[in-house]
Amino acid sequence: MTEKKLTIALMDPPYESANSTTAFRIISAALEKGIHVNVFAYEGAVCLPLKDQAPHANPVKGTTVEEEEHPTTSAFVSALLEMGGLLTWVNCGLCVDERGASNVVEGVKRGSPADFLKMAQESNNTLVIPTK
Amino acid sequence: MTNYIFIETRDPFDSADTRFVEETAAALRQRGNDVTIFLLQNGVFASRQNGRESTLSRMALAGVKILADDFSLCERGIQKGELAPGIELSSIETLVDSLMQENTKAIWH
Numbered sequence: 001m002t003e004k005k006l007t008i009a010l011m012d013p014p015y016e017s018a019n020s021t022t023a024f025r026i027i028s029a030a031l032e033k034g035i036h037v038n039v040f041a042y043e044g045a046v047c048l049p050l051k052d053q054a055p056h057a058n059p060v061k062g063t064t065v066e067e068e069e070h071p072t073t074s075a076f077v078s079a080l081l082e083m084g085g086l087l088t089w090v091n092c093g094l095c096v097d098e099r100g101a102s103n104v105v106e107g108v109k110r111g112s113p114a115d116f117l118k119m120a121q122e123s124n125n126t127l128v129i130p131t132k
Numbered sequence: 133m134t135n136y137i138f139i140e141t142r143d144p145f146d147s148a149d150t151r152f153v154e155e156t157a158a159a160l161r162q163r164g165n166d167v168t169i170f171l172l173q174n175g176v177f178a179s180r181q182n183g184r185e186s187t188l189s190r191m192a193l194a195g196v197k198i199l200a201d202d203f204s205l206c207e208r209g210i211q212k213g214e215l216a217p218g219i220e221l222s223s224i225e226t227l228v229d230s231l232m233q234e235n236t237k238a239i240w241h
Binding site: 132 | 139141142172173174203224225227228229231232234236238240
């Protein structure tokens with residue numbers, strides 16, 4: 001295995017847990033190091049790249065959408081996919097269908113747990129980030 | 133010999149099962165493995181020297197490497213000088229390097 005590969009399984013839905021932010025940090029750091037990263041998004045994590053997400057204003061602070069610059073998880077996923085083309089993101093198809101979550105950002109693929117197994121077998125290491 | 137990385141994300145004051153990670157890490161170290169506990173997210177609350185007595189410093193003396201994520205510490209207002217003895221300031225980049233080491237098993241908790 002000449003190329004370095006890391007596979008990560010995600011399960012938390014957007015805005016539920018710090019796990020999502022941490023996962024984005026790990027993926028970004030790995031991509032910066034030239035490591036190929038495979039993400040298998042399972043259960044609620046298939047909603048992380050949902051294109052329908054919209055940033056919002058902050059009524060508490062009275063800031064507008066533009067002033068707030070609220071980051072959506074789909075914007076994070078898009079940005080990571082653009083980092084050198086080293087990221088493969090696969091959403092679990094059954095989880096997508098259950099949630100009606102098929103409208104995802106460009107570059108996200110559809111697959112099954114069999115893809116996760118294949119990705120893990122081809123990687124130097126696999127990190128499973130479960131829900132609590 | 134295997135490298136084990138326990139990624140502890142839970143606050144010991146909130147989750148009683150953080151003890152499980154400490155006990156498993158200690159047992160693996162006693163069997164001659166390289167063991168690291170990487171404190172991440174609310175897991176860094178265990179790193180403060182002024183907190184309730186933690187087993188982490190004693191584990192560090194026993195050869196378990198204890199690292200604390202700088203971003204998680206910063207988010208929670210914990211300064212480097214507040215870390216208990218034996219706990220080292222670290223980063224997500226270091227975690228990625230550790231994950232890519234040969235023969236390494238990572239356990240997220």
